[in-house]
Amino acid sequence: MLNYIWAGLIVSSLVFALVSDVGDITRDTYRNGEPLPVTISFPDGFNVEARRQAAEVRINTQEFQSFYGTTNSPDSVYAATLIGTEEGSQLRFDVDANLPEPLATIRDATNPREGQLQGEVVAGLTPAGGTVMLAFEPVRFVKMNAISAAALNFAETAVEIALSLIGVLALFLGLLKIAEEAGIIYAIVRLVRPLLKPLFPEIPDDHPALGMIALNLAANIFGLGNAATPFGIKAMEELQTLNSTDDTATNSMVMLLAVNTASVQLVPPVLLLALMGLQINQLIFAIIITTFLSLLIAIASAKLLGRLKMFRRTDPGLDDSASDSTVQG
Amino acid sequence: METIRQILGLLSYFILPAIIVGFPLYGLFKKVPVFEAFVEGAKEGFNVAVRIIPYLVAILFAIGMFRASGAMDFMANALRPILALVGFPSEVLPMAIVRPLTGSGSAGIVVDLINQFGEDSIFVKMAATMFGSTETTFYVIAIYFGAVNIKRTRHAVPAGLIADFSAMLIAVWVVRLLFG
Numbered sequence: 310m311l312n313y314i315w316a317g318l319i320v321s322s323l324v325f326a327l328v329s330d331v332g333d334i335t336r337d338t339y340r341n342g343e344p345l346p347v348t349i350s351f352p353d354g355f356n357v358e359a360r361r362q363a364a365e366v367r368i369n370t371q372e373f374q375s376f377y378g379t380t381n382s383p384d385s386v387y388a389a390t391l392i393g394t395e396e397g398s399q400l401r402f403d404v405d406a407n408l409p410e411p412l413a414t415i416r417d418a419t420n421p422r423e424g425q426l427q428g429e430v431v432a433g434l435t436p437a438g439g440t441v442m443l444a445f446e447p448v449r450f451v452k453m454n455a456i457s458a459a460a461l462n463f464a465e466t467a468v469e470i471a472l473s474l475i476g477v478l479a480l481f482l483g484l485l486k487i488a489e490e491a492g493i494i495y496a497i498v499r500l501v502r503p504l505l506k507p508l509f510p511e512i513p514d515d516h517p518a519l520g521m522i523a524l525n526l527a528a529n530i531f532g533l534g535n536a537a538t539p540f541g542i543k544a545m546e547e548l549q550t551l552n553s554t555d556d557t558a559t560n561s562m563v564m565l566l567a568v569n570t571a572s573v574q575l576v577p578p579v580l581l582l583a584l585m586g587l588q589i590n591q592l593i594f595a596i597i598i599t600t601f602l603s604l605l606i607a608i609a610s611a612k613l614l615g616r617l618k619m620f621r622r623t624d625p626g627l628d629d630s631a632s633d634s635t636v637q638g
Numbered sequence: 639m640e641t642i643r644q645i646l647g648l649l650s651y652f653i654l655p656a657i658i659v660g661f662p663l664y665g666l667f668k669k670v671p672v673f674e675a676f677v678e679g680a681k682e683g684f685n686v687a688v689r690i691i692p693y694l695v696a697i698l699f700a701i702g703m704f705r706a707s708g709a710m711d712f713m714a715n716a717l718r719p720i721l722a723l724v725g726f727p728s729e730v731l732p733m734a735i736v737r738p739l740t741g742s743g744s745a746g747i748v749v750d751l752i753n754q755f756g757e758d759s760i761f762v763k764m765a766a767t768m769f770g771s772t773e774t775t776f777y778v779i780a781i782y783f784g785a786v787n788i789k790r791t792r793h794a795v796p797a798g799l800i801a802d803f804s805a806m807l808i809a810v811w812v813v814r815l816l817f818g
Contacts, residue, residue, distance in 0.1 A: 318704045319700050459702035460702060470749050480658075487664075487672050542781070545783070562783075570779070576657060581766060589653070594649075599768075603805035610796070
C-alpha cells in the first residue's frame with residue numbers, strides 16, 4: 310500500500326507539472342520573447358558614466374493586465390537598479406519587490422539565486438526616462454524545474470533534520486534506557502493486569518499470555534517501543550497456543566492488535582520528542598486525551614466487529630454449531 | 639474550558655522535567671547504575687538518526703515534489719469540502735494517510751509542516767498529536783501476525799484502521815479545543 314501511495318505521489322507530481330507547463334505554453338502565460346512596456350524614471354538623475362544607477366519603475370496596471378491576460382495588479386512603483394553592461398542595459402528590481410504573478414514566477418525561474426527580477430531594456434532608454442521596453446528571459450517548464458528542485462532540496466533537508474536530531478534522540482533514548490533497566494514496566498503491570506481480563510475473556514486465568522500482554526502495554530505506555538515489540542510477539546505466541554487453528558486470528562489476537570495500534574502513551578515517541586522539543590510540554594495532554602479516546606474506540610470496534618457474521622464465522626474460538634446458534638444474540 | 643486550559647498550561651511546565659529528572663531518580667531508587675545505563679541508551683541516538691534518514695528522504699522528497707507540482711493544492715482544494723464536513727483541515731491530510739504506514743515517514747510529514755507553517759502552527763500541533771497518539775498499524779499487524787504465521791487476520795485491519803481514523807479526528811478536535 311505504501312508503495313502505491315509513494316509512487317503515486319511521484320508520478321502524479323510529474324503528470325501535474327507536465328499538464329500545468331503545457332498549459333502555460335499553449336496560453337503563453339509568460340509572453341516569452343515579447344517585451345513589457347514600463348515607465349522608468351531616475352530620482353537621482355541619469356549619469357551616462359555610471360555603471361549602476363537607481364531607478365523607479367512604474368507598471369501601468371491596465372497595460373500589465375492585458376499584456377499577461379491576468380487580473381493581478383502591480384504596485385504603484387518599484388525600486389530598481391539600472392545596470393549598464395556591454396550587451397546593453399539591464400534593469401534589476403529590488404529583492405523585496407512585491408511582484409504580481411506572473412512576474413514573481415519569472416523572477417523565481419530566471420534568477421532564483423539572487424531573487425531579483427531582471428530584464429533587458431531593449432528599446433526606449435533615454436536619460437530623461439519615460440517608457441522603455443523590458444524583455445525578460447524566456448520562462449519554460451516552470452513546474453518541471455520546480456519538482457526537480459524540490460526533490461533535491463528536500464533530500465538535503467531530510468538529512469539535515471535527521472542529523473540535527475541526534476542530540477535530543479540520544480538524551481531521550483538514554484533516559485528511556487534507565488527507565489527500562491529500573492523495571493518501570495513492572496511498576497504498572499499490576500495496575501494494567503486486572504483491566505485486561507474483560508478484554509480477553511478467552512484467556513484462562515493463570516495463562517502466561519495475560520502477563521505478556523500486560524508487559525507489552527506497560528512498555529507502550531512508557532514509550533519503550535523497542536521493549537514493547539518483543540513482549541507483543543511473545544504474547545502472540547502465547548495466544549497462538551490457545552488457538553485451535555494454525556492460520557486464523559483469534560478474537561484475543563485481534564484485541565491485542567487493536568489495543569496496540571491505538572497505542573496508549575504517556576511518553577510520546579522519541580522521534581516526536583526530538584522534533585517538537587519544548588512544545589511537547591503542551592502537546593502531551595492533547596496526545597494523552599486522544600490516545601485514551603481512540604483506545605476506547607479500538608476496543609469497541611474490535612469487540613463489535615468480532616460480532617459481525619462475516620468475522621464470527623471464521624472465529625477459531627467457536628465451533629460451527631455454537632456460532633450458528635449464538636449469531637442472533 | 640478556560641480553567642482546564644490554564645491548569646493544563648501550568649502542568650505542562652512539569653512534563654519534560656518529570657521525564658528528564660524522574661527517570662534517573664526512579665533508576666537511583668531501584669539501584670540502577672544510572673549514568674552507565676544512560677550512556678548505553680544514548681549511544682543509540684546516532685544510530686536512530688542515521689536509520690531514519692532513508693525514510694525521511696523518501697517521504698520528504700516525494701511530498702516536496704507533490705507540493706511543488708501544484709498537485710497538493712489541487713488535492714487539498716478538491717477534498718476540502720468533504721473534509722470540512724468532519725472539520726478536518728486538508729493541510730494535515732498527508733499525516734492521516736502516511737501515519738498507519740510508516741513511523742519515520744510521519745516524522746517527515748511533521749518536518750514538512752514545520753517548514754511550511756512554522757513550529758507554532760495549529761497544523762503542526764494536530765499532526766504531532768496524530769503522530770503521538772496512533773501507531774504504525776500496518777507494521778504492527780505485519781510483525782505480530784507474521785511472528786505466529788497468522789494468514790487470516792479477520793477484523794484486525796478494520797479495527798486498527800477505525801481506531802486510527804477516529805484518532806485522527808479526535809486529535810484535530812482536541813487540539814482545536816486546547817489551542818484553538
